[in-house]
Amino acid sequence: MDTVSHTTKSGKTVAWYKCLSSLSNTLSQNRVYLHVTNKRLLLPLFIIALFTYDRTRAVALSVLSDAFFQVAAFVYASLALYYIATLRISAEAIGNYMKMHPVHEVGLSALLGALPGCGGAIIVVTQYTRGVTSFGAVVAVLTSTMGDAAFLLLAQAPLDALTVMAVSVTAGAMTGLVVNKFHNYRATVTNSMHQHSRNGDKSKATSLRAISLSKMFWTIVGLPSLAIALGLAFQLPVHSYLSISESTLTLIGAALCISSLGLWSLCGSGSGYASITKEDVIPPPPKWQEKAALDTQFVLAWVVLAFLMFELSVVWFGLDIAGLLQLMGPGLVGLAIVIGLLPGCGPQILVTSLYLNGAVPFSAQLGNAISNDGDALFPAIALSPKAALIATVYSAIPAFLVGYGYWYLFE
Numbered sequence: 001m002d003t004v005s006h007t008t009k010s011g012k013t014v015a016w017y018k019c020l021s022s023l024s025n026t027l028s029q030n031r032v033y034l035h036v037t038n039k040r041l042l043l044p045l046f047i048i049a050l051f052t053y054d055r056t057r058a059v060a061l062s063v064l065s066d067a068f069f070q071v072a073a074f075v076y077a078s079l080a081l082y083y084i085a086t087l088r089i090s091a092e093a094i095g096n097y098m099k100m101h102p103v104h105e106v107g108l109s110a111l112l113g114a115l116p117g118c119g120g121a122i123i124v125v126t127q128y129t130r131g132v133t134s135f136g137a138v139v140a141v142l143t144s145t146m147g148d149a150a151f152l153l154l155a156q157a158p159l160d161a162l163t164v165m166a167v168s169v170t171a172g173a174m175t176g177l178v179v180n181k182f183h184n185y186r187a188t189v190t191n192s193m194h195q196h197s198r199n200g201d202k203s204k205a206t207s208l209r210a211i212s213l214s215k216m217f218w219t220i221v222g223l224p225s226l227a228i229a230l231g232l233a234f235q236l237p238v239h240s241y242l243s244i245s246e247s248t249l250t251l252i253g254a255a256l257c258i259s260s261l262g263l264w265s266l267c268g269s270g271s272g273y274a275s276i277t278k279e280d281v282i283p284p285p286p287k288w289q290e291k292a293a294l295d296t297q298f299v300l301a302w303v304v305l306a307f308l309m310f311e312l313s314v315v316w317f318g319l320d321i322a323g324l325l326q327l328m329g330p331g332l333v334g335l336a337i338v339i340g341l342l343p344g345c346g347p348q349i350l351v352t353s354l355y356l357n358g359a360v361p362f363s364a365q366l367g368n369a370i371s372n373d374g375d376a377l378f379p380a381i382a383l384s385p386k387a388a389l390i391a392t393v394y395s396a397i398p399a400f401l402v403g404y405g406y407w408y409l410f411e
Helices: 002-008 011-029 030-037 039-051 054-085 093-102 102-114 119-128 135-144 148-155 159-181 201-233 246-267 273-277 288-317 321-326 331-340 348-357 360-373 374-383 384-411
Strands: none
Touching: 011 102, 011 374, 039 054, 039 246, 039 273, 039 288, 054 148, 054 201, 054 246, 093 102, 093 119, 102 119, 102 135, 119 135, 119 374, 135 159, 135 374, 135 384, 148 159, 148 288, 159 360, 159 384, 201 246, 201 288, 273 348, 288 321, 288 331, 288 348, 321 374, 331 348, 331 360, 331 384, 348 360, 360 384, 374 384
């Protein structure tokens, strides 16, 4: 840990300050434009507002530090390993295999959906719109995918994540086979793809610069943050190793977190629902460092939102969200499933955060994971709205069966 401290205080510190300085300049240069159009900025601005009140300052600092060291550091590490491992996977090769082996396409689609993130699901949806795969394959992949919420669950509860993935793959494959037998729907593809993602030149320039800064930020803080996070996970006196106080370590974590949230707010247009609930970089960044950084910041933003919802409900209203949700009984499972029907990974990360905090049961997590279509639903809606709607309805059926089945049998 001394090595980590020494490294952080050496030459990398200069680059770190340059990164923050550049971010600050970007914010100031674009403050009028961003104020009008970028809704992502509402989260970091809200957090800054919390710092101005004595009653909420300590809560905000604690939430930001915990979210960064307990979640973001592990998510970035798992994302980096995952993207490095999948660098050589070709979407075209997968599509060609499905075309040559139609018997295997439903099972392969379910497995692709189980991969963390939405890449596998987007591949299958895209191949369907090209007439390569069947509708059952689309239903299978949307049923089995958990989107970016899988990274959060893997980082915090790996055994639960593997269980959810296994159940989702099974449910997805079975549902896909049934759909192919009784309703192998063929969509009429439109040409509206990506029309919603057109932004002005100023927004695009800001986004590209923020993506570059995000890559630099996580390259600098990734390993030191992971070392600190591991020490905290094993309940070691990390602050003593770094020769600082616990409060200083909390401030460092909060500063890193708010910096990451600021970068997240600048990496997308923030002009609509899709931009807030998913990463809307078109095309996706080619380097794994950028992919890992952007996805980590996206997950972190929604985790911070969930943590703040928990803590501020107590501070402001004296509410116990976990207790209130538990009072819903089996209705909570249905609520989690309905949230899963929303496009994008953001709401699903919120549900997973609630599960990890003990606010929702495992049955609700299972139901949400199966009904969750992730970011793959956006291209499906753009290319064939009717097919997207039908596939979403079909994926909800096993979600209700599995979610409520687990509730009544085991909870």
